[in-house]
Amino acid sequence: MDTIRRGEPLSVALERAGLAPQEAAEALSVASALDPRKVRAGTTITTKVDPDSGASEVVLQLAIDRVVRFTRAFGKPWVEQEQTLQWTTDTVVVGGVVTSTLTAAIAGGAEAFPERQRTELAYALADILEYRIDLSRDLQKNDSVRVMVERRTAENGLVRPGNIIAARMTVDGKPVETMRFTQSGRVAYFDGEGKSMRAAFLRAPLAFRRISSVFGMRRHPILGTMRRHAGTDYAAASGTPVRALGNGRVIFAGWRGGYGKTVEIRHTNGFVTRYGHLRAYNVRSGQPVSISQTIGQVGSTGLSTAPHLHFEVLVNGVHRDPRVALRNQSGEPLAASQRRAFEQLKTRLFAQLDQSSQRLVGRTAAAKPNGD
Numbered sequence: 609m610d611t612i613r614r615g616e617p618l619s620v621a622l623e624r625a626g627l628a629p630q631e632a633a634e635a636l637s638v639a640s641a642l643d644p645r646k647v648r649a650g651t652t653i654t655t656k657v658d659p660d661s662g663a664s665e666v667v668l669q670l671a672i673d674r675v676v677r678f679t680r681a682f683g684k685p686w687v688e689q690e691q692t693l694q695w696t697t698d699t700v701v702v703g704g705v706v707t708s709t710l711t712a713a714i715a716g717g718a719e720a721f722p723e724r725q726r727t728e729l730a731y732a733l734a735d736i737l738e739y740r741i742d743l744s745r746d747l748q749k750n751d752s753v754r755v756m757v758e759r760r761t762a763e764n765g766l767v768r769p770g771n772i773i774a775a776r777m778t779v780d781g782k783p784v785e786t787m788r789f790t791q792s793g794r795v796a797y798f799d800g801e802g803k804s805m806r807a808a809f810l811r812a813p814l815a816f817r818r819i820s821s822v823f824g825m826r827r828h829p830i831l832g833t834m835r836r837h838a839g840t841d842y843a844a845a846s847g848t849p850v851r852a853l854g855n856g857r858v859i860f861a862g863w864r865g866g867y868g869k870t871v872e873i874r875h876t877n878g879f880v881t882r883y884g885h886l887r888a889y890n891v892r893s894g895q896p897v898s899i900s901q902t903i904g905q906v907g908s909t910g911l912s913t914a915p916h917l918h919f920e921v922l923v924n925g926v927h928r929d930p931r932v933a934l935r936n937q938s939g940e941p942l943a944a945s946q947r948r949a950f951e952q953l954k955t956r957l958f959a960q961l962d963q964s965s966q967r968l969v970g971r972t973a974a975a976k977p978n979g980d
């Protein structure tokens with residue numbers, strides 16, 4: 609198996625995969641289901657030659673549910689065939705105790721997902737929890753995670769995680785539950801008490817997907833030259849977008865001594881957030897900003913030895929640990945009319961989550977892989 613490289617013509621990829629130039633050209637001349645000039649980088653190619661019959665086969669996985677197959681019997685012309693893969697969805701429980709990273713913990717003895725998909729699952733979980741928990745920092749050794757998640761399997765054996773249905777974790781030793789619930793036709797995630805997982809503040813100013821080597825247990829990724837340090841440092845590549853933690857108004861955007869290029873935002877309830885060492889910012893003082901809006905980029909301006917974001921939360925002018933300050937800013941509770949249905953579903957889901965150890969807990973009908 610091989611993948612098409614960036615900017616590489618399909619014919620070159622086919623030759624690298626073992627076809628003679630003439631053969632590759634002939635195969636592509638019958639292509640109608642695909643435009644050879646528009647096949648994306650990263651597309652996988654599988655080639656096979658039967659040593660006995662001399663038959664050749666080239667398979668391109670164009671999309672998660674779409675395959676184009678070129679076959680040729682010895683001495684015959686190439687034939688192209690397009691195939692839509694059927695996916696089936698079942699539900700699995702994965703997880704374990706955190707010894708190194710969340711991705712590794714999700715491996716937890718299960719063979720449910722290949723490694724890349726486990727990383728995707730870790731990100732998906734972090735996205736659900738991003739108003740509550742900073743999974744890039746808060747996770748500690750011996751924390752635990754159990755996730756009930758849809759598993760989508762294609763006819764050709766490809767596996768992908770689908771929706772997360774429920775999760776029970778301990779983070780920094782404290783229990784956290786979340787589950788998917790449909791309220792008046794809208795799907796959302798709630799905690800075990802029926803409060804929305806969304807809230808007035810994100811827990812981290814960087815999108816986890818933008819931080820490399822995330823979900824480890826790095827307490828101090830950068831302990832640079834700044835001493836008497838009242839904030840949280842996030843190691844990230846220069847240029848990584850920095851997000852406003854919540855709705856508010858910019859009260860400072862400029863150079864602030866050792867902090868270098870800095871943005872400060874005033875939110876409700878006396879909260880101010882500060883973002884330092886920025887390479888650049890794209891807001892100005894007085895400007896309103898909304899939660900998750902990009903306000904600048906990670907850099908190394910001011911007293912800093914390597915690119916990182918210095919982040920602070922102040923409440924009524926006093927530095928506060930974001931883990932503590934933001935803890936009680938949880939989301940809206942469910943409507944009272946939904947409460948009963950929520951409790952019933954919760955009882956059922958968490959009973960399944962606790963009982964099954966990596967076992968299949970259900971099977972549903974065939975579904976498209978990229979549903980909701």
Ligand SMILES: [Zn+2]
Pocket residue numbers: 834837839840841917918919
């Ligand atoms: Zn710092």
